[in-house]
Amino acid sequence: MTVIATSSSLGLAARVASILSHELIVAEEKVFPDGEKYVRIPRRVSGDAIIIHSLHPPQDERFVQLLLTIDAVRGVGASRVIVAIPYLAYARQDKRFLEGEPVSVGVVLKSVEAASADALITVDLHKPSSLDEWLRIPHANLLPVQHLASYFLGKLRDPVVLAPDKGALARAQLAAETLNASFDYIEKTRDKITGGVSILPRQVDVCGRDVVFIDDIISTGGTLIAAARSVTSAGARSLYAACTHALLISGALDKLYAAGLKEVVATDTVPSPVSKVSIAKPLAEAIAEFLIG
């Protein structure tokens, strides 16, 4: 069994290979003068191969690299090609919100299958049922919320875990159980007299308490920044944010610190300056299950 790494998830792949005691092969990559990508697997493999390749920005280029890598790995003798996509781009466009739109996640997943992947593992997919909906190959989705929450163990005083909306309340609850904390979701309200907007927990009082915002993705961090201001005004002690996928677009991290966040923590599905929690262990376990199953 061989773990195939690309530049997209090199550190994570190396960790997974080490945990599983499997050989690690790093794909050769280059870009032609016209912009076409080139990938080559520098030696033959025997048995199963696991490609670990995340689709963080530039996501279209990484998507093509992934498809090329799957085909190349197939060509060097792998018996099964298991693909792990720690961050799956286009996962939020999971239905036709407006008529005339594509289901982008379906398009991406069908291409991965068409490139001849034998199984797919994702991490904290925006809508996990997208896998059932679009794939015929075996698949699994890891939810590393408790793993992520554990980072804060022993660091917080009287903590409250806050989800960005009602739909994400289960995520906050999972993290809260790990931290023995309260949990709630935030809601935007407008003061009828002043017109001012505040974004606060629906029920829980944050005064004097440590607050952990938890979400699947931090992209531009817009809502989080606004919520941080409201929660600070409401007397919260220290603010933290935790997410699985830290895209941190357009200087989001600086803006979060400027908004009063004490610390931002993410996993290594997207390599970032705040990727302090590795998903290597749960990913290695999921891969091992696939290999047995």
Added chain:
Amino acid sequence: MTVIATSSSLGLAARVASILSHELIVAEEKVFPDGEKYVRIPRRVSGDAIIIHSLHPPQDERFVQLLLTIDAVRGVGASRVIVAIPYLAYARQDKRFLEGEPVSVGVVLKSVEAASADALITVDLHKPSSLDEWLRIPHANLLPVQHLASYFLGKLRDPVVLAPDKGALARAQLAAETLNASFDYIEKTRDKITGGVSILPRQVDVCGRDVVFIDDIISTGGTLIAAARSVTSAGARSLYAACTHALLISGALDKLYAAGLKEVVATDTVPSPVSKVSIAKPLAEAIAEFLIG
């Protein structure tokens, strides 16, 4: 029947719609802050739809846009989705030249099919048999060489058409028939005494004659620039270059003019400053054949 245009081939799609007297719908396109592409077809279609979308650089982004567009068109009621890709990126990686490489063209074609295209039309594909090799859906490849050669009718004196290598000699012959010209292919030779390299026709003498270099793609134009110098030294009168797909990477057009080319002519498979020959008519005819067939 509806022609769907994207920013990738807007002018060509408009021409094709006009020739076929079909409705033209221009897809809405945007890019999210994190770089993900968004496409929307702004109204429903009835009957067959033709998407015309070329994969010139940035090819990976256009590739994703194409897959999203196919899925979106499928969602607005098209009975068949015929896809025309005037320039197909990754077509030159059509086999595993080295062990460990992908067959990139196969990966691209399989994704287009997986996105639910019902038929595919390409133009001057690097290896036309790639379509047979990788597609199960109906397909056709247009070869607009005579169309391109016609541009030069009445403009040349005692012309010679030159192919860049032996494998492209049939292309030069086709163009030469249209122009009532001689044809040959060029070869690189090294002077055993001086060590100087010259790139000249194998047999035909170019002295005092107009020369048309013909190729499928002009990318960086490297070989063409070197050949232009040799052919000029050999006494050629005026030099022209004609290609189907003008990628013209890294200032290639300026370099070609600097190397003595009098004119560079290409089709509109890739929109460029030298796209003087439209393939709209042959493409419209090919589409009409698909619709009947």
